[in-house]
Amino acid sequence: MSDSQPLFSMDDPAFVERILKARARRLAASRDQHAQVEHGETMLCFRVGGERYALPLDSLAEVATLGMVTPVPGQPRDLLGVTNLRGEIRPVLNLHQLLGLAEPGEDGRRFAVYLRGPSRAIGLGVDEMRRIRAIDPQSLTYPAQSGNGLPQRFIRGIGPDTLIVLDPQQILALDVLRDRRADYRIRQ
Numbered sequence: 531m532s533d534s535q536p537l538f539s540m541d542d543p544a545f546v547e548r549i550l551k552a553r554a555r556r557l558a559a560s561r562d563q564h565a566q567v568e569h570g571e572t573m574l575c576f577r578v579g580g581e582r583y584a585l586p587l588d589s590l591a592e593v594a595t596l597g598m599v600t601p602v603p604g605q606p607r608d609l610l611g612v613t614n615l616r617g618e619i620r621p622v623l624n625l626h627q628l629l630g631l632a633e634p635g636e637d638g639r640r641f642a643v644y645l646r647g648p649s650r651a652i653g654l655g656v657d658e659m660r661r662i663r664a665i666d667p668q669s670l671t672y673p674a675q676s677g678n679g680l681p682q683r684f685i686r687g688i689g690p691d692t693l694i695v696l697d698p699q700q701i702l703a704l705d706v707l708r709d710r711r712a713d714y715r716i717r718q
Contacts (some may be wrong), residue, residue: 570664577658579631589698591651622653
């Protein structure tokens with residue numbers, strides 16, 4: 531199977547079942563087992579632009595097809611916009627912009643990977659879902675050692691197969707996710 535073909539899609543019931551079972555195992559495990567699984571940390575792999583990325587499964591709230599996104603006037607390009615997910619308005623970040631990648635064409639279906647945020651889930655626009663796999667943290671090269679030109683703030687490590695593991699805490703710390711109106715009310 532070529533790397534450009536998705537191994538699983540959200541339309542594949544087996545893929546959805548694997549995500550749910552892996553999440554159930556993680557939630558059922560004791561706290562000291564959350565950091566590591568038998569063969570590494572469980573990650574959701576996806577594609578953004580021509581690159582392959584991963585996020586720890588325990589940092590995710592859910593994965594969904596990205597529906598209509600409404601741009602927010604006056605916000606940085608890092609924010610793709612907001613979307614309505616089952617009656618909740620959720621922000622969606624533009625990973626292409628954050629990671630310095632070319633914007634995708636309008637021709638394909640996209641997905642949103644929702645990170646567990648402090649007050650609400652934050653969406654990340656991705657191009658294609660790939661698979662779930664265990665990654666050994668010891669096998670990662672750290673950005674300071676790689677010199678690959680990526681925005682190192684968001685990169686936790688790079689696997690030997692060039693899979694880029696993102697740092698969910700750094701993504702959630704973006705200024706664009708702060709409600710500036712709350713800051714204004716405090717100063718009044």
